[in-house]
Amino acid sequence: MILIATCSEYPHPTPNLEALVSALKAQGMDAAYLPWKTTPLETFAAAEAALPLCCWDYYDDPGRFLAWIDALEAKGARLLNPPELLRWNFRKTYLLEMAEAGLAVPKTFHLPEANRQAIAQRMEAEGWSVAVAKPVSSQSGHGVQKIDWSNIDRWPTGEMLLQEYQHDIGALGETTMTFIDGTFSHAVRRVLKAGEWRANAQYGTTYERVTVSQDVIDTAKSYLDLLPQTPLYARVDGLVRSTGFMLMELELIDPYLYLEFAPGSADVMVRAVLQRLG
Template identity: 85%
Template sequence: MILIATCSEYPHPTPNLEALVNALRAHGTEAAYLPWKTTPLETFVAADAVLPLCCWDYYDDPGRFLGWIDAREARGARLLNPPELLRWNFRKTYLLDMAAAGHAVPKTFHLQEASRPAIAERMEAEGWSVAVAKPVSSQSGHGVRKIDRSNMDRWPTGEVLLQEYQDDIGALGETTMTFIEGVFSHAVRRVLKAGEWRANAQYGITYERVAVSRDVIDAAQAYIDFLPQAPLYARVDGLVRSTGFMLMELELIDPYLYLEFAPGSADVMARAVLQRLG
């Protein structure tokens, strides 16, 4: 039995996950989906593998989700991707690891005790009139803010990541590249609404399958190759510019893989899952 962990908002599979479940069943493998917050631990432990591909509501209690990963690992549940990759990707400070290794990411600072003076000082030092503040652990754009002098009353406090604002994201959109077992599968571009800067579903984006050049694929591959082990699945999200590709997020926990956009990709994913199980 393969179990896909879902969230309370999407207790039933999205078209992406429905394609994967159908592909697994076509290979004679039992597959189902259950919400991570309300399903007993023993149910996940009894599964042959657990894929946390739709745990999209951990943003409201990140610590609980991290505990969910730990508890399943401690009881011997087979998590795919592996727990060590999930934990590393859980904190967006992984972007600093990428930057230290020479990979292109937005300039990012980790403020462990953010305050208005600390944020203002850092923005002034960098010459930024606008910046983006992100929770260290979150997903789907929850808690992400564009900040400037006009909204100082809404500046975050506590532990945050402060990033250089990418002012061309509205025009470029965000290109997402799905990798299965470390190999590029397909790309989808998220087209932003006019005036929007957030490339998340709740902000009214639309989607289009796109072809990407070998140079862009190779650039995305470099982020995958940086990891200590090849993930079963990954989504590399970023900006495709004439000057090169810049990573915005590397999604290893619960990415929407857009399998329904690429005929045959769900079968490739299903085969990869079964191969991991030996």
Template identity: 30%
Template structure:
């Protein structure tokens, strides 16, 4: 079973921790376990995809900047009969943040969201009332790494209107209330084949709201109560039950978990923050490979 470890041609923005570099060490780790796997840049025109049985999405981190090309690539490798991890249906659903509305409509706790479709020309000031907040976050429905994510203040809404309309000329966005709980940290629960692996807490640097390391955010491992793990798992059971990897991101609001995003396409998995995490990932991948081989017999 030959596997393509899907990455991109771009700079790496995460640093190693605890003796494990997820960017550099995961592939050799899997190869050392006997997995027939090698790096491939997803949009490299020289790749012969016909030699692969499986494409493992790990770091196609520029897909949102080449969105139409990425969708065409998905169509192409699917037409070749290549298994995608996570699968095509899940990836296509998850690459656009409109999926959050489906989760909210099903009664699950989600950060309140107002979707602004391409070329929206409503009153920016109305968003603050709709979200009952004096500060809001506006971000693209197709994005990653907080790209084009901005924080707006109600008192300067008119001045920001031009910026918002310029952004919306290029695609749909969503607006959410700024949640003060972000200062206490964003919880990321990681699961492999639906089984819980580990949790990390990401905090923004003072004066910022973005938790990514490359914006100065910090990361620490935490051990949540089982009730919180079960809550995070409930989102996957309902909406992504067969995912090889999944990260459930959210905040604790009044002691209850509230979803920010399900990360099912190309999330950083923070494998360095739990000693068993790389092995957990390998075992989950091996299970999927074994199942695929049985299907092909």
């Protein structure tokens, strides 16, 4: 049994998940999807493999999600991607590691105990009139804020990442590249709603399959090359500019892989799963 962990808000499969489950069953695999929060841990531990591909509600209790990963590992469960990659990707401070390696990411600062004064000092030092504040652990845009001097009374506090705002994101959209077992599969562009800066579904984003150059693919692959092991699945999200590609997020936990946009990609994913299982 291959079990895909989902969130409680999606009792039915998304097109991406439906494509994967259908491809698994076509290969003779018993496949199902169950919510991670309400399904007994033993159910996932007993599966041949558990994929946390749709755990999109962990943002409201990140500690519980980490404990779930730890408990599955302790029970000997086969988690794909592996627990060590999930934990590493869980904290967006990985962006600082990418920057230290010389790869392009938005200028980012980790503020362990941010307050208005600390944020203001950093923005003044950088000459920023606007910035983006992100929770260190979150997903699907939850808790992300665009801040400027006019909304200082609503600036967040606590641990966060403070990033340089990318003024061209509205025009460029965000390009997502799906990699399966380290190999590029397909790219989808998130087209932002007019006036919007967030590339998430709840903000009116639409999607289109796009072709990206080999240079962009190679650059996207360079972020994965920094990982200690090749992930079964990964989504590299960023901005494609004439000057090159800039990473916004590297998704190794629960990325929507857009398999329905690329015929045959679900079959490639299944073959990679089976290879991992030996």
